[in-house]
Amino acid sequence: MQKETNNWFASWFDTPYYHILYKDRDYEEAQLFMDNLTNYLNLPEDAKILDLACGKGRHSIYLNQLGYDVTGADLSENSIAAASKHANDTLHFEVHDMRVPFEQKFDAIFNLFTSFGYFEQDSDNVVTLKAICESLSEYGFGVIDFMNVKHTIDNLVPHEVKTVDGIDFHIKRFYIDDHIIKEIDFEDKGEKYHFVEKVKALTLQDFEVMMEEASIYLLDTFGDYKLRKFYKNESERLIMIFK
Template identity: 30%
Template sequence: MAPVISPGWYRSFFDELYLHTYDPLLTPEYTRAQVDDLEILLELSPPADILDMPCGQGRHSIELARRGYRVTGVDLSAYLLGVARERARSAGVDDEALELVHCDMREFVRPRSYDVALNLFSSFGYLEDEEQDARVMAAFFECLRPGGRLVMEMIHKYWLLRSGHEHLWVETPGAFTLERVRFDVATDRTETERIVILDDGRVERRHFSVRQYSLVELAQMARRAGFELVGAYGTLRGDEPLTLESRRMVAVFRRP
C-alpha cells in the first residue's frame, strides 16, 4: 500500500535528518561548479541582485554572495536557515551581501527587485496542487525586474519515467538512506518513502510527495504568470539540449 502523504509535509521535512543524506553529496566543489555553470548559462557577472528561493542551507546563496552578488535567500525551514547563517559567517559573507529570509515561497514578494531568480535542486512541486505551485511562479514574476530571468532546475520527468527509478540506496558518513519511489499517474506526483538508518541505531521514516512537471507543463504555468521561455537544457551550464535522455531539466524564463 502506498504511504499516506500529509498535506504540508515540507513544513517539517527539511531538518538535520535531511542534511544527513544530502550534505556529504553536495560538496563545496560541486556547488562552486554549479555557480560557475550559472554564470556561463546567464552570461552573468557581479553586481546583480539575485533571489534564491528556496535557498535551503544556503549553498548557492553563499557562493554567489562570496563572488560579489547581492543575494536574498528565502526558505521555510528555520533549521536550514540557521545552518545557512552559520556557514555564511564561516565563509566571511556579511548581511549586506546575503539576506536570509524565513518565509513561505508563496508569500515572498518584493516587486521588481531582482535581476535573476533561482529555483534549483528540484525545489518546485512540493505544494498541495498546481494552483499553489502557480502562486510561487507568480511570486517569482513579481519579484523580477523587466528583462529579469528565472532559472528552474529539477529532475527531468521523462527521464524519471523512462528510467523506472523506484529504489535508491545512499551511504553517507553517519547514515544509510533508502528510498522507495512510486509515480502516481493520476496526479503526476512521485510519492517517496524514505528510511534513514543512523550510525547510533536510530531509524527514521519520512514520506514526501512532489509534483513532477514536464517542460511543456512548466512553460504553460510560467506563461500564465507572464513569463516567456527563452531556453531549455539538459545541464545547468546550458551546453546540452534537453532530450529524453536528459536526467536534469533546466528551464530559463524571462520577464518581458
C-alpha cells in the same frame, strides 16, 4: 514513529536527518553550474540575486563569493539558521514561503535542485511562478532547475539502502498519480522515522502551460549544468530561463 505532515517538505526539510542524508551533494558541480549560469545571463557585477528555496545556502554562499548581493530564502527555519552563520553585508538569509512575492526586486531569481512542484494544489505552482515574476526587476531573469521527468522516471531506482553517519536510510522510489515519490525509513537512537518526498512530475509542456497562465515568457531551456541543449529523452535536468 515520526510521521510526515500534510506538507511533507515543511517537516522533512526542517529535520537534521534531511541534511545528513544529502550531505554528500556535489559542491563542485553546483559551483560549475553557478559559473555557467551567471556567465550566460551576463549579470552585472553588483547584481542582486535571490536563491529561492536555498536550504543551507550552498549556492547562495558561492554566488556571494562571486561578488553578487545575494538573498537566500527557505521555508525551513533550521536551514536558514544554519545558513545565516555565513551572512555578511551582501549575503542575507530569511525564512520565506515561495508563494509570496518579495517587496525587493532582484536581477535574477534562482530556484535550484528541483525545489518546485511540492504543493498539494497545482494552483500553488502558478502562484509561485507569479510571485517569482513579481519579484524580478524590469530586466531580471528567473531560473528554474528541475528534474527531467522522462529521464528520472526511466531511471528510478526502486529501492536502496544508503548508510550515512551510521544511519541506514531505506529508500523506496516510485511514480504514481503524476508524482514521483520517495519514501525514506530509518531508525536512530531507538526511534523509527518515516518521511516522504513527493514532487509533481512536471514536464516542459506543463511548465509552458503554467508560464502562459502566469504571463511569463520562456526564453531558453537547457538539459544539464553545463548548459547543453535539452533533449526530452536523454537530458538529466530541465533548466528554464524566463522573464
